[in-house]
């Protein structure tokens with residue numbers, strides 16, 4: 001009797017194991033609509049987007065198990081409802097370690113030609129494993145992360161459904177790549193104005209005109225010349241430039257990757273979409289507001305041998321009036337995509353992601369509490 005039950009139980013367990021191993025691999029293509037106003041994106045041919053792959057990437061993006069001590073996920077430094085950026089000047093990783101750069105917002109990555117402020121990663125797939133291994137970020141070798149996921153049956157079956165393979169650095173990177181590629185922002189107020197679905201205020205229109213006009217006094221043009229670098233519907237030409245920032249903190253940007261003198265102090269031209277949500281600004285978060293950024297371009301550009309000619313031509317003095325500056329800020333604010341923010345908020349909710357206050361400055365409350373102060377004379 002007892003033996004019969006034991007056999008039945010073990011038969012049942014074998015049946016379950018077989019079922020888990022034989023997950024059906026029949027992924028469903030993931031469809032996305034991209035507005036005609038955008039340039040041609042580039043999606044990786046060897047990692048087609050599927051609903052299973054994207055869903056798995058989403059889960060991994062919020063997974064603290066991918067960090068050394070289970071405290072940090074990608075979302076902690078790329079906060080979904082804030083356009084996947086971070087309000088802290090420098091991101092804070094495991095053990096409250098501080099990096100040296102401001103986190104980058106994550107959207108429209110299918111148009112990116114290189115990744116990071118200095119472009120050191122050529123593909124998104126290569127990029128996503130770097131923060132995992134980074135000592136100051138998640139500090140967990142991707143191979144170790146894969147072992148952790150292989151011990152979780154729900155992950156094993158999700159990877160089988162998405163890739164017909166088990167968790168590995170390669171498949172982790174493919175899932176994250178798929179999820180990130182689906183984060184597209186293309187419905188800002190600016191887009192609606194362009195499509196005739198909304199009407200710009202006079203101030204926004206003045207800002208738009210300044211943004212897209214040359215500074216060429218000889219021909220009577222006094223624009224702010226922003227469009228040379230922040231160009232196309234993606235609002236970046238994907239190049240590296242010296243935009244007249246004083247070098248600080250020994251960060252030499254693109255030079256650290258190429259070793260070419262000309263690249264010293266050059267950084268990736270960032271997209272300006274959703275820029276009103278992504279303060280602080282520049283690679284090191286040195287400016288707290290868009291007004292400070294505009295002031296920089298208006299009067300603060302520092303000369304250097306490789307200062308971009310579009311900025312060098314006005315000698316760091318664009319001479320914008322008070323109204324011009326207000327107009328440029330108003331224009332930049334039209335680049336906010338409320339539907340994208342709403343989707344970010346929904347992702348946070350679905351994945352039970354909460355940021356306890358304070359959001360700015362100091363360490364986040366999900367870091368383990370600091371050790372108690374040492375006892376002195378038996379009194380704390």
Ligand code: HEC
Pocket residue numbers: 061066072073074075076077078091092093094099101102103104105106112114115116117118124127128129131132136137138176180
């Ligand atoms: C501790 C904070 C932190 C964590 C955790 C983190 N990142 Fe980042 N991320 C950054 C910073 C800072 C940068 C810019 C670094 C640089 O340029 O050197 C960045 C840049 C990026 C970029 C480049 C975007 C672009 O436009 O070039 C991508 C993509 C990215 N992170 C994805 C991820 C993914 C995926 C994860 C989780 C596996 C992750 N990050 C975890 C802070 C973080």
Ligand code: HEC
Pocket residue numbers: 211224225226227228229230240241242243245266267268269270271272275278280281282283284290293294297308310311328
């Ligand atoms: C020569 C190319 C160039 C021109 C012209 C230019 N920018 Fe930039 N912009 C950059 C680069 C490069 C960065 C990033 C620099 C860094 O972080 O070190 C940047 C950063 C910014 C940022 C910060 C974005 C962020 O996410 O941190 C804003 C806002 C901005 N520019 C707005 C403007 C406006 C407005 C104009 C016109 C007045 C303008 N830019 C003209 C190249 C340019």
